[in-house]
Amino acid sequence: MDYSTPDRSAAAAHTPDASHDVAQDAKRSATSTRINLAEPPPVTSAEWDHLRFRVVALENLLIALMSDGSSPRLDRMREMARHVAPRRGCTEHPVSQFAAAQIVHLVERARHVKNHPLT
Structure with missing residues (x-):
């Protein structure tokens, strides 16, 4: 997926002069804005870092919740990895x-927390 800035040269190339209708310019501007808004905005390195921190926090909260569950429930969660992995053929x-692999890893971390409480 390309997260580079969209090409706005086509929109910038239009220079209004006195002979253009103001309503047509507004309509053209709104149309080009809709087209540009359809493209994903560029993502900065600070936003990627923030996203990583949030994912780590969510993983740890999930592990804490999973560790309170029963062993059969953890077994069922681990079985979900088979549904994510490709089927035969x-x-x-x-x-x-x-x-x-991440599902299995999270379940195993939850088992570890369950067997070795943080208290």
Whole structure:
């Protein structure tokens, strides 16, 4: 996915002169704004860092909640990794494999917290 800034040269190339109708210029400006708003905005490094911090915090909260659950519930959560991983005959996708591994990792961290309370 491309997070670079959208090309606004087409919108900037238009220079209004006295012969143009103001209503047409406003309509054209609104149309170009809608087109530009449809593209994702650029993401700064500070925003990526903030997102990473929030994901780590959410993972830790999830592990705390999962550690309060029963062992059969943790087993069921671990089984969810099989549903994320590709089925037989399907092409394995690295993102699916990584997601399945993350589920297993979270469940194992929750088991560790369950067996070794933080108190």
